[in-house]
Amino acid sequence: MSNFIEIKNIKKSYDFGKIKALDGVNLDITKGEYISIMGPSGSGKSTLLNMIGGLDKPDQGQIIVGGTNITKKRDLTNYRAQKIGFIFQLHNLLPSQTTLENVIAPMYESKLRSKKRRERASELLNLVGLRKRNTSYPTQLSGGERQRVAIARALANSPEIILADEPTGSLDSKSSDMIMDLLAEIWSEEKRTLIVITHEEVIGKRAERIVTMLDGKVESQKS
Numbered sequence: 031m032s033n034f035i036e037i038k039n040i041k042k043s044y045d046f047g048k049i050k051a052l053d054g055v056n057l058d059i060t061k062g063e064y065i066s067i068m069g070p071s072g073s074g075k076s077t078l079l080n081m082i083g084g085l086d087k088p089d090q091g092q093i094i095v096g097g098t099n100i101t102k103k104r105d106l107t108n109y110r111a112q113k114i115g116f117i118f119q120l121h122n123l124l125p126s127q128t129t130l131e132n133v134i135a136p137m138y139e140s141k142l143r144s145k146k147r148r149e150r151a152s153e154l155l156n157l158v159g160l161r162k163r164n165t166s167y168p169t170q171l172s173g174g175e176r177q178r179v180a181i182a183r184a185l186a187n188s189p190e191i192i193l194a195d196e197p198t199g200s201l202d203s204k205s206s207d208m209i210m211d212l213l214a215e216i217w218s219e220e221k222r223t224l225i226v227i228t229h230e231e232v233i234g235k236r237a238e239r240i241v242t243m244l245d246g247k248v249e250s251q252k253s
């Protein structure tokens with residue numbers, strides 16, 4: 031299969047070169063693949079994910095997504111909004127907005143009218159099992175429920191790529207399983223490309239391929 035995401039020798043350093051966050055990463059990901067990224071703290075996992083998501087740029091090297099070299103684009107706002115759904119360890123929901131409003135928030139550039147946006151957000155909340163919580167605020171939800179809202183929000187613009195940085199890092203094992211089941215379901219039913227960073231072996235093993243990083247490099251890969 032041809033590669034959907036091609037990462038070619040990317041490097042990123044901080045502190046005038048003293049910290050090599052990424053030290054020549056090469057990785058190819060096919061469309062619809064589910065991979066997990068593991069490795070010790072500080073090995074560069076989040077830095078890599080943020081670059082795939084267009085939140086950060088490498089000092090050297092290239093990232094090509096669907097044939098477009100995103101390292102050459104000056105403004106990645108549209109790329110992020112249209113292609114990427116991000117899920118973080120701490121959900122980053124807006125506390126003063128309801129769950130429904132939080133899911134609508136990323137649709138700011140969408141062509142849908144306001145009524146359709148609400149319908150879509152409502153459907154997404156239904157999908158993550160929170161149908162009755164449209165008007166709840168994040169503080170009124172459990173950690174697992176908040177993370178489900180974050181997943182619904184990540185899906186708002188039907189992104190081709192879902193990036194999750196330790197999505198279960200702040201959850202107990204039961205909620206953690208539910209979140210991973212949900213992500214797997216979305217991945218398998220809608221054939222999105224799913225990349226999950228995790229420190230937990232059981233979670234990592236759910237993916238089709240485990241990429242292990244060490245000192246800013248891909249140390250090994252296992253299918």
Ligand SMILES: Nc1ncnc2c1ncn2[C@@H]1O[C@H](COP(=O)(O)OP(=O)(O)OP(=O)(O)O)[C@@H](O)[C@H]1O
Binds near residue numbers: 045070
């Ligand atoms: N903005 C920054 N300024 C300076 N150093 C940074 C910055 N961002 C990341 N780093 C450094 O780059 C290295 C890689 O960081 P990164 O966050 O990618 O690690 P990680 O593998 O995600 O770790 P963890 O498992 O703890 O989340 C670390 O040494 C980190 O301190």
Ligand SMILES: [Mg+2]
Binds near residue numbers: 075076077195
């Ligand atoms: Mg990290």
